[in-house]
Amino acid sequence: xxxxxxxxxxxxxxxxxxxxxxxxxxxxxxxxxxxxxxxxxxxxxxxxxxxxxxxxxxxxxxxxxxxxxxxxxxxxxxxxxxxxxxxxxxxxxxxxxxxxxxxxxxxxxxxxxxxxxxxxxxxxxxxxxxxxxxxxxxxxxxxxxxxxxxxxxxxxxxxxxxxxxxxxxxxxxxxxxxxxxxxxxxxxxxxxxxxxx
Amino acid sequence: xxxxxxxxxxxxxxxxxxxxxxxxxxxxxxxxxxxxxxxxxxxxxxxxxxxxxxxxxxxxxxxxxxxxxxxxxxxxxxxxxxxxxxxxxxxxxxxxxxxxxxxxxxxxxxxxxxxxxxxxxxxxxxxxxxxxxxxxxxxxxxxxxxxxxxxxxxxxxxxxxxxxxxxxxxxxxxxxxxxxxxxx
Numbered sequence: 001x002x003x004x005x006x007x008x009x010x011x012x013x014x015x016x017x018x019x020x021x022x023x024x025x026x027x028x029x030x031x032x033x034x035x036x037x038x039x040x041x042x043x044x045x046x047x048x049x050x051x052x053x054x055x056x057x058x059x060x061x062x063x064x065x066x067x068x069x070x071x072x073x074x075x076x077x078x079x080x081x082x083x084x085x086x087x088x089x090x091x092x093x094x095x096x097x098x099x100x101x102x103x104x105x106x107x108x109x110x111x112x113x114x115x116x117x118x119x120x121x122x123x124x125x126x127x128x129x130x131x132x133x134x135x136x137x138x139x140x141x142x143x144x145x146x147x148x149x150x151x152x153x154x155x156x157x158x159x160x161x162x163x164x165x166x167x168x169x170x171x172x173x174x175x176x177x178x179x180x181x182x183x184x185x186x187x188x189x190x191x192x193x194x195x196x197x
Numbered sequence: 198x199x200x201x202x203x204x205x206x207x208x209x210x211x212x213x214x215x216x217x218x219x220x221x222x223x224x225x226x227x228x229x230x231x232x233x234x235x236x237x238x239x240x241x242x243x244x245x246x247x248x249x250x251x252x253x254x255x256x257x258x259x260x261x262x263x264x265x266x267x268x269x270x271x272x273x274x275x276x277x278x279x280x281x282x283x284x285x286x287x288x289x290x291x292x293x294x295x296x297x298x299x300x301x302x303x304x305x306x307x308x309x310x311x312x313x314x315x316x317x318x319x320x321x322x323x324x325x326x327x328x329x330x331x332x333x334x335x336x337x338x339x340x341x342x343x344x345x346x347x348x349x350x351x352x353x354x355x356x357x358x359x360x361x362x363x364x365x366x367x368x369x370x371x372x373x374x375x376x377x378x379x380x381x
Contacts, residue, residue: 025267045270050293053263057293060267060275063228063251084256085263091254178297182270190272197272 005165006141008102012073013038014144015100015151022152023061023189027054027074029109030169031102035073037172042188045181046174052081055099059089062097062156065189069096071151076103076117076161083126089157090131098151098158099127104166112166127159135159213345213371214239217304218247220346224353226302227273228253230261234280236306236372241278258283259290266299274357276302281309281325281366282318288332294362295333301362302353303334311369326366334362340371 012034016024024044026035031054032046047054058072079101089097105118117123128135138147138160147160175181186194217240221229229244230253231237244252255261261277268275279287284305294301308315309322329336335355339348345367352363 023271049296050263050290052259053266053290053293056260056263057267057270059253060228060264060269060273061271062267063253064268064271064273082260082263085260087256088253088260092251178293182297182299185270186272189270194272 004139005104005163006139006144008034008104008162008164008167009037009169010141011102011144011162011164015071015073015148016041017148019043020152021068023065023068023070025054025058025061025070025072025074026174027051027072027078029075029078030104031073031075031078032174033169033172034102036174037169040174042184044174045185048176048178051078052085054078055082055085055089058097058099059085059092059094062094063092066094066096068189069152070094070098072097072099074099074101075108076101076105076115076123077107079123080116080121086127086130086132086159090127093131093133094157095133095155097156098160100147100151100160100162102164103161104164106166108166108168112168122161124159124161127157127161132157132159136161138162211342211345212239213342214243216346217349218243220349220353221276222247222249224350224357225274226276226353227251228264228268228275229278230255230264230275231278232256232258232261232280232283234278234306234308236280236367237278237304240304258286261303262287262290262293262301265301266293266297269299274300274302274353276304276353278304279306281305281307281322284325284328284364285321288328291332291334291362298360299362300356300360301334302356303362303364304349304352304367305364306367306372307369309369313369322369329364332362334364336364336366338366338368340368342371
C-alpha cells in the first residue's frame with residue numbers, strides 16, 4: 001500500500017509554503033530533515049533526540065502562544081513513542097495546535113523496520129478518540145491544500161496522518177546545537193530581549 | 198492526613214502546598230503539569246483553581262519535561278509535579294534540558310524513604326536523587342514545611358534565572374508516609 005504513498009518532501013514543502021507566523025516543532029529523524037529541506041527557519045524547532053517529545057513541546061508552545069498557530073510535524077515512530085501525549089492534548093484542547101504525522105510505516109533512521117502503523121495502528125483514530133477537534137487520514141495530494149489551510153485557520157487540535165512512501169532520501173540536516181536552536185527560536189518569536197528574560 | 202504519627206513537625210499548622218503555590222505564582226509560573234501524587238493533591242487543586250495558571254494532567258511524567266521546553270520556547274514558565282516513581286520515566290526526555298539549556302523546575306514528592314509501606318516504591322525512591330544527578334538535574338531537599346516557600350523559590354531562581362534543571366525533593370517524612378488503611 002505504501003507504493004501509493006505521497007512524497008514526504010513535497011508534502012512538507014507544501015504545508016510550510018508561505019508559513020508566515022507559523023511556529024513549527026519537528027520530530028526527530030526524517031520529519032526534521034523534511035522541514036529543513038523545505039527551508040531552515042528560526043521558528044522551526046527541530047529535535048535530534050528526546051524521542052516522543054514533539055507533540056508535548058507543541059502543546060507547551062501552543063498554550064504559551066494562544067494567538068499563534070503551532071504545527072508539529074513528526075513521524076509515525078516518534079508519535080508512537082509519545083502516544084499518551086495525544087490524550088494530554090485532548091484534555092487541553094488547544095485551538096491553535098495541529099499535528100501532522102508523516103506515516104511511512106517505518107523506523108526510517110534505523111533500518112526501515114516496520115512500525116505499528118504497518119501492523120494496523122490507526123493513529124488518526126487514536127487522536128479522534130482522544131478528543132481532537134478534527135482528525136483525518138490523508139492519502140492524496142489533492143487533500144494537502146486543505147490540510148495547509150486547516151493548519152492556519154481551523155479550530156484545533158487538529159491531527160493529520162499523512163501516508164507517505166518509505167523513501168530513503170538525502171539527509172538535509174538542521175543545526176544540531178540545542179542551545180542555538182532554542183535561542184534563535186525565542187529571539188525570532190519574543191524579540192531581542194528574549195535572552196534577558 | 199495519613200500517617201500523623203510519623204510526622205516530626207507540626208505540618209498541619211503550615212499549609213505548605215499553599216506556600217508552594219504562592220511561590221510558583223510569584224515566580225510567574227503559568228503552566229503546571231503533573232502526574233498526581235497524594236502528597237501533591239492540594240497543590241494540584243490550587244493550580245487548577247488558579248485562573249492565571251494552566252494545570253495540565255499528564256499520562257506520564259516525561260511529557261511534562263517536553264511541555265516545559267515548549268512553554269519556554271513560547272515565553273512562559275512551567276513547573277512539573279510528580280512522585281519519585283515518575284523520575285525514572287523522565288530520563289531520556291531530560292536530554293532536552295541538558296542539551297538546550299531549557300529551564301526546568303520539578304517538584305517531587307518522595308516515596309520509598311521514610312516509613313514506606315509499599316516495597317515496590319523503594320527501589321525508585323532510593324534511586325531518585327542519583328538518577329536526577331546523572332541526568333544533569335540539580336536537587337534541593339525539602340525536609341521542613343516552614344522551608345517550603347524559600348526552597349521552591351530558590352529552586353525556581355536556579356531554574357529560570359540560571360537556566361538550570363532543578364528538582365525539589367519533598368521528604369516523605371514531611372508529607373507523612375502513606376498508610377493504606379488510613380488513606381482518605
